[in-house]
Amino acid sequence: MIVQAICFYLFAAITVASGVMVIAARNPVHSVLFLILAFFNAAGLFVLAGAEFLALILVIVYVGAVAVLFLFVVMMLDINFVELRQGALQYLPVGALVGLVLLVELILVFGAWVAGPEVAQSIAAPLPLATNVTNTAALGQLLYTRYVYVFQASGMILLVAMVGAIVLTLRARTDVRKQDINVQVGRRRADTLEIVKVRPRQGV
Amino acid sequence: MNDALPSFVPALPEMFLAASAMVLLVLGAFQRGPHVAREIGWLGVVALAVTAALVMSFGYERKVSLYGMMVTDGFGMFMSVLTLIGAGFAIVMAMRFNEREGVARFEYPVLVLLSTTGMLMMITANDLISLYVGLELQNLALYVIASFQRDQTRSSEAGLKYFVLGALSSGMLLYGASMVYGFAGSTNFDTLAHTLEASNASIGLIIGIVFVAVGLAFKVSAVPFHMWTPDVYEGAPTPATAFFSIAPKTAALALFVRVMIYAFGELVDQWQQIIMAISVASMILGALAAINQRNIKRLMAYSSIGHVGYALIGLAAGTPAGVRGILVYMAIYVFMNIGTFGVILCMRREGRLVEGIEDLAGLARTQPMLAAALAIFMFSMAGIPPLAGFFAKFYIFMAAIDARLFWLAVLGVVTSVVGAYYYVRIVKIMYFDEPKGAFDPGIGREMQAVVLISAMVILFFIVFPSPIVGAAELASATLFPG
Numbered sequence: 170m171i172v173q174a175i176c177f178y179l180f181a182a183i184t185v186a187s188g189v190m191v192i193a194a195r196n197p198v199h200s201v202l203f204l205i206l207a208f209f210n211a212a213g214l215f216v217l218a219g220a221e222f223l224a225l226i227l228v229i230v231y232v233g234a235v236a237v238l239f240l241f242v243v244m245m246l247d248i249n250f251v252e253l254r255q256g257a258l259q260y261l262p263v264g265a266l267v268g269l270v271l272l273v274e275l276i277l278v279f280g281a282w283v284a285g286p287e288v289a290q291s292i293a294a295p296l297p298l299a300t301n302v303t304n305t306a307a308l309g310q311l312l313y314t315r316y317v318y319v320f321q322a323s324g325m326i327l328l329v330a331m332v333g334a335i336v337l338t339l340r341a342r343t344d345v346r347k348q349d350i351n352v353q354v355g356r357r358r359a360d361t362l363e364i365v366k367v368r369p370r371q372g373v
Numbered sequence: 374m375n376d377a378l379p380s381f382v383p384a385l386p387e388m389f390l391a392a393s394a395m396v397l398l399v400l401g402a403f404q405r406g407p408h409v410a411r412e413i414g415w416l417g418v419v420a421l422a423v424t425a426a427l428v429m430s431f432g433y434e435r436k437v438s439l440y441g442m443m444v445t446d447g448f449g450m451f452m453s454v455l456t457l458i459g460a461g462f463a464i465v466m467a468m469r470f471n472e473r474e475g476v477a478r479f480e481y482p483v484l485v486l487l488s489t490t491g492m493l494m495m496i497t498a499n500d501l502i503s504l505y506v507g508l509e510l511q512n513l514a515l516y517v518i519a520s521f522q523r524d525q526t527r528s529s530e531a532g533l534k535y536f537v538l539g540a541l542s543s544g545m546l547l548y549g550a551s552m553v554y555g556f557a558g559s560t561n562f563d564t565l566a567h568t569l570e571a572s573n574a575s576i577g578l579i580i581g582i583v584f585v586a587v588g589l590a591f592k593v594s595a596v597p598f599h600m601w602t603p604d605v606y607e608g609a610p611t612p613a614t615a616f617f618s619i620a621p622k623t624a625a626l627a628l629f630v631r632v633m634i635y636a637f638g639e640l641v642d643q644w645q646q647i648i649m650a651i652s653v654a655s656m657i658l659g660a661l662a663a664i665n666q667r668n669i670k671r672l673m674a675y676s677s678i679g680h681v682g683y684a685l686i687g688l689a690a691g692t693p694a695g696v697r698g699i700l701v702y703m704a705i706y707v708f709m710n711i712g713t714f715g716v717i718l719c720m721r722r723e724g725r726l727v728e729g730i731e732d733l734a735g736l737a738r739t740q741p742m743l744a745a746a747l748a749i750f751m752f753s754m755a756g757i758p759p760l761a762g763f764f765a766k767f768y769i770f771m772a773a774i775d776a777r778l779f780w781l782a783v784l785g786v787v788t789s790v791v792g793a794y795y796y797v798r799i800v801k802i803m804y805f806d807e808p809k810g811a812f813d814p815g816i817g818r819e820m821q822a823v824v825l826i827s828a829m830v831i832l833f834f835i836v837f838p839s840p841i842v843g844a845a846e847l848a849s850a851t852l853f854p855g
């Protein structure tokens with residue numbers, strides 16, 4: 170038990186600390202690296218909670234794909250982040266005030282957490298017991314039955330994202346020479362070849 | 374725990390629309406020819422009509438399906454059909470514009486269909502999860518539509534602004550939804566209503582509801598969450614603006630009403646004051662800020678903010694009469710907006726779209742029919758009897774008085790008088806100012822039809838109000854169980 174508690178506080182502390190570093194780091198590449206660290210620790214928290222599938226998905230998708238993509242974008246685009254940040258200080262008082270109000274609200278709310286007795290019964294879609302099925306199977310059972318409607322709709326959202334990206338960026342360029350195999354195969358000798366009779370000492 | 378795959382029959386309209394969008398996408402990608410966009414557009418209109426027929430085939434009866442994820446009832450049917458009508462007109466209105474601006478691409482109707490699928494999901498959502506997924510499907514397509522004229526900075530800027538603020542509002546909505554889930558233990562509307570009936574709401578749940586309301590207020594662009602509206606409406610291509618002001622607004626308002634009245638109906642004392650505050654603020658801002666506008670699209674943005682304020686009075690009332698008022702209001706609002714944007718899209722000078730209000734001068738002399746139509750829509754928006762806009766406001770104010778919200782009704786009347794100034798000013802400019810030059814002739818048969826149909830609806834609502842009012846009456850009753 171004590172080991173678990175130590176692990177939890179360790180992971181949680183590193184997650185929060187690296188979260189702060191993501192916005193505080195001067196170098197954007199360092200920011201992204203701290204983001205990856207935060208993802209890893211969040212995955213650790215998931216493992217502690219017994220959700221190993223989510224933990225692995227977090228590492229594979231967020232670290233493996235999203236964060237690496239971020240890294241590429243940050244390195245490819247030469248953005249001067251110091252310049253972007255120059256106006257930020259003047260918004261700090263307002264932002265800090267809003268954050269403070271939110272924090273106080275949250276403390277008030279979670280300090281007075283009372284869940285009614287019927288809340289426990291109505292908890293939406295409890296997972297199957299972890300002893301019976303594996304994590305992955307349990308998620309699959311829910312996704313393809315109870316949540317199949319929204320699962321399919323999420324697929325539609327991805328389709329829209331794909332269509333949108335193509336609509337906004339694809340341009341039919343006219344200055345590119347494309348290989349057209351049909352034209353190449355259908356070419357006749359007469360189209361390209363001309364036999365010229367060259368008389369001696371007259372040139373072409 | 375042995376769940377089976379649920380029956381998908383109740384989701385038939387959504388599935389049909391999504392499938393036809395995908396078929397049209399493939400068709401458009403493989404078709405060649407100069408009129409592909411137009412053909413796909415008309416096929417899209419057909420798909421919307423079939424979907425409307427499918428929606429109507431379910432009837433007024435309330436039925437929860439797909440493990441409580443969606444609900445089909447009269448309220449949803451009414452709003453879905455309105456949204457589908459709005460989307461159909463938006464596709465028709467965009468055809469000629471897109472061809473002239475050189476952006477006639479088949480993706481436009483496909484994106485409209487996809488976003489309409491999201492709207493149907495929103496309207497029939499019975500769970501915070503399906504609400505959110507529907508909302509995102511709708512929004513993501515709308516961002517792309519806003520920046521469809523990608524070679525124009527204005528359009529791209531509108532899309533980006535819409536995206537950033539839309540993401541912000543989605544974040545707020547999700548935050549609120551997570552609080553609601555944390556304190557009530559469920560995201561399902563039925564379970565939420567049941568839980569709230571049994572126990573008092575905790576402060577955390579109320580904060581969650583406030584956040585959900587803020588997110589939804591962003592989507593219907595109610596003050597103080599309206600700031601994206603004028604910029605996006607001005608920057609987006611005009612047919613896209615027409616679409617934004619019609620279909621998403623109807624769907625988001627339907628969602629707002631369903632979440633507040635059905636899921637959180639027990640807490641009406643808690644949210645009523647919020648709705649009243651944003652309603653009053655929207656009415657006042659809609660009336661005052663529009664006065665100084667020179668661009669007619671910006672003016673329409675402020676006008677739509679004001680209209681949302683009036684519709685929210687019905688929600689603040691929280692009664693069946695109030696919901697009926699909203700339904701009638703939205704039905705008439707949709708047709709007024711279709712007509713107005715139809716006229717705006719017809720006004721071109723030297724091949725360019727005329728957007729300034731001063732440029733309308735003397736329209737009555739150069740194009741008397743268009744001017745007459747625009748005058749009808751403007752008088753209707755101002756709420757002058759016997760046009761339909763008057764009855765829209767009438768039902769809303771009646772509901773407010775029945776719910777003993779007298780000052781809200783009085784404020785509504787006062788702001789609509791103030792708002793009448795800028796509507797009537799447009800009529801004055803069209804009829805009494807010196808013409809600034811001829812408009813391009815040849816507005817196209819489909820645009821004539823669009824303007825004519827909406828003008829007919831607005832004019833003759835007083836003679837045949839029963840199709841809309843009767844259906845709204847039946848539809849609003851399904852939202853109040855027992």
